[in-house]
Amino acid sequence: MRRVLVCGASLVCLGVALSACQREGEAKQPEVVRPVLSVVVKSQTLQVRGFAGKIEPRFETQLGFRTLGRIVRRDVSVGDQVSNGQEIAAIDPLALELAVQAAQANLSSTKAQLANAASTADRQKALLSQNSATEAVVDQAQQAYEAAVASVVRSEADLTKAREELGYAVLRSDFDGVVTSLQADVGQTVTAGQLVAVVARPDVREAVVDIPETVAGAITAGSKFGVSLQTDPTIQTAGVVREIAPQADEATRTRRTRITLQQPPEGFRLGTTVTAYLTTAADPRIRIPATAILDRDGKAFVWLIDEKQAAVSAREVKLEDRTHADAIVVSGLADGDRIATAGAHSLAEGQKIKMTDGNPL
Incomplete structure (x- = not known):
């Protein structure tokens, strides 16, 4: 049997060669590039809010x-x-026409009774002057005449009412x-x-919108809005708040607001959906979304993006008025800084990233 002897030096060389090959293989592995959503932070002096609504007439x-x-x-x-x-529209007028005819007949009857009562009263007065009638009979005849006059007045009123009701058969x-x-x-x-x-009436049109109670508190009659069509935002007009509901809807917690449009274009037809824009003074401090915040060791960080290097680095920030949706940055960021807004817990220091543009804050 042949024995092969390998010296210790050869084993060492072999190990070094294998280690070098492994390092070379690792070096050739491409670095992971992670796509991220990002925005450029910017402080604002004005805040614009949009509310969906529709065009309704003021008078109907x-x-x-x-x-x-x-x-x-x-x-x-x-x-x-x-x-x-x-x-x-019109309803069947037959019953109303018959009521008019009945009222006319009743008026003719009462007028005949009036003529007879008048004749009787005059005759009794003549007999009284000749001492051929008593005063009691004359008074009775006079009362009958006055009752006949009242009957004629009532019959004329009934005829007027019947004719008016006949006019109700047509809706105008x-x-x-x-x-x-x-x-x-x-x-x-x-x-x-x-x-x-x-x-x-289409001549006076209004934009009717439901505004959240938290925003509606600052709105009063006379507040100005910009209004645009949802189908074509380039078609715009101005409006002034005419009326705002005194209390919020129990289900939606919004207050119905009616905005009178000022010389609206032809496109603002009744029933058209629109967006009403309210411009107010904004908090000048920088506001960032809550998804951009990384909590670590009791501190808050954001991933600052180096656009030239396409990499991220952690930047400590101090926050105020933090909610589940966003937070106000007191220090740590400046206008123009770009930060990652999603995946804050999956990034690492110096991580190579592929940026996705977002809207400025």
């Missing part, structure tokens, strides 16, 4: 018949332009406007006061 009327009836005609549709006094617009809603169709029986149509 809910129309309904003033008497019971079945609708036999409806002459408009939603979106139609109507003029003052134009017919909207009270002003020039546009039909925004219809709630009854032909053939439907409606009660007095039941909603049939809604007519709005």
Whole structure:
């Protein structure tokens, strides 16, 4: 049997060679580059908040018949332009016409009774002058005449009322406007006061928005807003707060605010969705999102990004008014610094990163 002897020096050389190969392999491994979201911090003197809403008319009327009836005609549709006094709908007038005829007949009867009572009173007065009648009979005839006069007055009032109710058979617009809603169709029986149509005046339009209670406290009647279309933000106009709800909605904790538009463009049609912008003075200190904060050893840090080196380094900051959403930086950052806003706990000192631009704070 042949034995192979390996000297100690050879083993040492072999180990050194293997170690060198391992280090060379490790050196060739590419450094991990982590993509991060980032923003450039910037202090602000003005703060702009946007609130979604829609265009509504300031003046609108809910129309309904003033008497019971079945609708036999409806002459408009939603979106139609109507003029003052134009017919909207009509109910079957037969019963009302019969009531007018009955009132006319009753008036004719009471007028005949009045003529007879007047003749009787005059005759009794003539007989009294000839001592052929008593004063009691004359007084009775005079009372009958006065009662007949009252009956005629009542019958005339009944006829006027019947004719007025006949006019209720036709529903008319009270002003020039546009039909925004219809709630009854032909053939439907409606009660007095039941909603049939809604007519709005498009000449005075308002943006109606729901504003969070925390913001609405600083808004008063006369506060100014900018308003733009959501479909085309380049179409804008100005508005002034006319009315703000005195208390917040129990479910949403928002207050309904009505903003009167000043000379709105044609695109601000009724029902259009808009965004109302409120510009107020802002806290001049830098505000950063809570996701950018790294807590370590009882201190707060952010990852400052070196754009030239595409790397991050930890920067200690002092915070104030910290919430689950954001915090105010008292010291440690300056305008123009770029920081990572996500993945703060997965980064390391000197980590190579791939930046993703964000909106300035």
